Amino acid sequence: MQLITGSRSTTDTPVLPQPAKFRRRRTKYISTIVLFLLPCAVLYSIIVLFPIVQAAYYSLWSWSGLGPLTNFVGLRNFVTALKSATFLLALEHNLIILVLSLALQLPLSLVLALIIGKTLPGRTVFRMIFFMPYILSDVVAGVIWLFIYQPNGLLTVVWQHLFPGSQSPLWIADTHVVLYAIFMTMTWKYLGLSLVLYAAAIQNIPDELVEAARIDGATMLQTVRHITIPLLGSTIRLTILLSALGSLQYFDLIWIMTNGGPVHATETMATYLMKSGFESFAMGYGSAVGVLMFMICLVFALTYQRFVMSKDLAGSVTGPTA
Structure with a gap:
């Protein structure tokens, strides 16, 4: 049928x-x-x-920046730079700034963003206070901190009150201290940017997840560890990339405050490039230093994106799936 x-x-x-x-x-x-x-x-x-x-x-020429290119040297400028003790010292300083930024600056901004959170009274005011140094020009910030680091400046006065009878360090004259003093200024200047990025990401975390965790008996630290931090993963990876690239090519505050001194104690690749190319009129050699700095940043960025941010970039490359 x-x-x-x-x-x-x-x-x-x-x-x-x-x-x-x-x-x-x-x-x-x-x-x-x-x-x-x-x-x-x-x-x-x-x-x-x-x-x-x-x-x-x-970079393939020995050129002063004036007149035609006449003396082709090939890769000699690159070999000279890689053998230069000053360039290698500048690269070391960039790496020190990078490590300090990742170990101190970003964790501090993350902790402050977690403290401010969603419910702290006056959180908008706190965000504005921390973000204000970032909107200042580097020239203004550098001049302000030059006054703070003076022998009779604010930081020396605070030191003498905390440690009476002891002599405060020569903040921008001591070769063993000056790089860390510059880093403290950089932290004050750029802390607000990463803090605002973290705070914005925290705002996007659904309240239901946090409330469900608390109902299940999770403590505040457990909630932060198992919910907040994982959901901030893409933002944390982005700030690490931005901070690392900024550290490898940093120039402004160092040039304003110390000009790479004293005795190359704060020399970075960017300040070394500036001195080599524009002050010593070795534009070919300075271009080689710039190309080396560019290649270091490019290799780091591509490697980091390939192995760390691959999942974050997958949607932007392939588009949303149905």
């Missing part, structure tokens, strides 16, 4: 667009994307790509 279940509706069959019409829509879509991206691509090429290629070309 055969059961009749009814005829199948022809409307269930999807109607595919005609090939010609589909191609026209696709061409129009791609043309719109190109139209919007082309001005940005041109500006990016002029401002970023062309100077990089130009610096790489200049």
Whole structure:
């Protein structure tokens, strides 16, 4: 016996667009994307790509920056830089700043963001206070801290009250102290940026997750460890990348406050580049130093994105899945 279940509706069959019409829509879509991206691509090429290629070309010459290029030296500038004790010392200082930033600056900003949280009264005011140094220009910040580090400055007065009878360090004159004094200024200047990023990420954590954890008997530390920190993972990884790249190419405050001194105690790759290229009129050698600094930052960024941020970048590369 055969059961009749009814005829199948022809409307269930999807109607595919005609090939010609589909191609026209696709061409129009791609043309719109190109139209919007082309001005940005041109500006990016002029401002970023062309100077990089130009610096790489200049690095192959012994050139003072004046007159035509006449003395081709190949990779000699790179070999000289890699053998230079000053350049290697500058690279070491960049790495010290990087380690201090990752070990002290970012954890401190994360702790402050967790303290401010969602419920602290006046949390908006606290965020504004911590963020204010970041919006100051580096020149203003450097001049302010130069006054603080003076022998009769604020920090020396505080030291004498805390440790009466002892002599305070020469904050920007002692070669063993000055780099850490500069780092303290950098922390004051840039702490607010990472704090605001962490605070914004904390605001996006659903309250239901935290409430469910508390109902289950989780303590505040357990909630932070097992809920808050994992959900802040992408933001933490981003701030690590930004902090590391900033540490490897930092220039402003150091140049304003110490000019890389005393006795190269705060020399970084960027200040060494500035002195080599513009003060010593060795533009070819300075370009080689700049290319080396660029390659170090590029290798770090690509490696970090490949092995640490691959999941964070997957959505931006492949797009949302259905």
